[in-house]
Amino acid sequence: MNIDEIILYKVQMKMKTPFTTSFGTEHNRFFLLVEAKNKEGLSGWGECVTSERPLYSEEFTQSSWLMLEKFLIPLVLENSLDHPDDLQEIFDLYKLNNMAKSALEGAVWDLYAKSKGISLAKALGGNKSTVDVGISLGIESKSENLLNLIAEKKEEGYKRIKVKIMPGKDIEVLSQIRNKFPHIPLMVDANNAYSLEDMKTLKEMDKFDLMMIEQPLTAGDLVDHAKLQEELETPICLDESIHSLENARQAIELVSCGIINMKIGRVGGLTNAKKIHDLCENENIPLWCGGMLESGIGRAHNIAITSLSNFKLPGDTASSARYWENDIIEPEVVAENGRVDVPNGPGIGFDVNKNEIEKHTLERKVFKQNSKKVG
Ligand SMILES: O=C(O)CCC(=O)c1ccccc1C(=O)O
Numbered sequence: 288m289n290i291d292e293i294i295l296y297k298v299q300m301k302m303k304t305p306f307t308t309s310f311g312t313e314h315n316r317f318f319l320l321v322e323a324k325n326k327e328g329l330s331g332w333g334e335c336v337t338s339e340r341p342l343y344s345e346e347f348t349q350s351s352w353l354m355l356e357k358f359l360i361p362l363v364l365e366n367s368l369d370h371p372d373d374l375q376e377i378f379d380l381y382k383l384n385n386m387a388k389s390a391l392e393g394a395v396w397d398l399y400a401k402s403k404g405i406s407l408a409k410a411l412g413g414n415k416s417t418v419d420v421g422i423s424l425g426i427e428s429k430s431e432n433l434l435n436l437i438a439e440k441k442e443e444g445y446k447r448i449k450v451k452i453m454p455g456k457d458i459e460v461l462s463q464i465r466n467k468f469p470h471i472p473l474m475v476d477a478n479n480a481y482s483l484e485d486m487k488t489l490k491e492m493d494k495f496d497l498m499m500i501e502q503p504l505t506a507g508d509l510v511d512h513a514k515l516q517e518e519l520e521t522p523i524c525l526d527e528s529i530h531s532l533e534n535a536r537q538a539i540e541l542v543s544c545g546i547i548n549m550k551i552g553r554v555g556g557l558t559n560a561k562k563i564h565d566l567c568e569n570e571n572i573p574l575w576c577g578g579m580l581e582s583g584i585g586r587a588h589n590i591a592i593t594s595l596s597n598f599k600l601p602g603d604t605a606s607s608a609r610y611w612e613n614d615i616i617e618p619e620v621v622a623e624n625g626r627v628d629v630p631n632g633p634g635i636g637f638d639v640n641k642n643e644i645e646k647h648t649l650e651r652k653v654f655k656q657n658s659k660k661v662g
């Protein structure tokens with residue numbers, strides 16, 4: 288592969304509606320895009336799924352900008368690559384910073400697939416033509432609003448509804464949901480908000496016939512998740528706990544979960560995502576693809592990885608229109624009856640709308656081979 292130029296974009300996009308989790312509310316997405324160009328003028332795109340503040344993990348958008356600018360982009364421009372898989376070993380020099388690594392790796396994967404004239408899904412070994420999707424709904428101050436939203440999303444055909452919970456916004460809300468929608472496929476996501484001291488509340492959740500409880504406890508705590516899983520009938524799904532193949536292996540060995548949420552950014556990129564996918568497939572641990580309120584570029588990567596066979600449960604990759612007035616890809620992502628088509632075109636298979644990106648770009652930096660920084 289010849290990577291001639293890398294461009295970093297710092298972008299801010301206003302979300303159609305604010306999104307609230309147990310760790311805070313987002314009104315805007317403030318994130319990075321990476322464009323990797325080759326000598327033939329092809330461009331590959333990646334998205335850094337960080338937020339303005341380090342609330343979900345230790346990374347944040349400005350830290351990733353520095354990480355990419357000072358360390359990761361120079362590494363890519365200095366080393367010659369045969370295949371995007373080579374990047375992981377090169378990036379191993381630097382600790383963690385998975386979302387920054389993933390953004391650059393994703394751009395290289397897209398460029399690789401485009402240079403071979405195949406879809407990113409195919410380059411990754413995917414074999415589905417459509418993927419099943421659900422939707423993730425934030426915490427609402429009035430449960431009436433949440434119930435109305437669920438009715439609307441059910442009508443739109445999403446294959447399952449995920450609702451965010453936190454202590455004090457759990458059992459009562461779930462009772463109301465189950466009263467009104469006794470049979471919808473339903474799951475909850477706690478984003479670390481509980482501890483083993485909340486065992487009584489967590490056990491009570493078994494009565495709601497939930498598909499899973501996502502990340503009830505602290506990210507680093509695989510042992511306590513295993514203790515909790517032993518007490519619960521509902522499968523635990525891990526999100527924030529899984530940053531690597533090793534984390535996945537340990538979680539499976541300890542029986543800390545029955546399901547894993549895959550986020551490409553959280554695990555440091557597509558190569559790691561594939562390895563975790565293969566391990567989980569062997570161990571009979573089903574996956575689904577999580578979301579980070581991505582723009583169309585991150586969304587396209589999510590669709591591509593979800594085309595792999597062990598993504599057995601509906602993911603969080605909802606329609607572009609759920610998040611944005613105008614997305615930055617064409618066509619936008621559309622979920623119809625809870626299904627999204629996997630594009631066949633080269634790379635991510637969507638056109639990137641540079642005019643639309645321009646409108647949201649706060650800062651842009653160009654890095655060239657041999658002269659690490661220009662402009
Ligand atoms: O719609 C999406 O992109 C997923 C929304 C979501 O649940 C989420 C959004 C931001 C940060 C963390 C999470 C999560 O899955 O925990």
Ligand SMILES: [Mg+2]
Nearest residue numbers: 476501502526
């Ligand atoms: Mg989650």
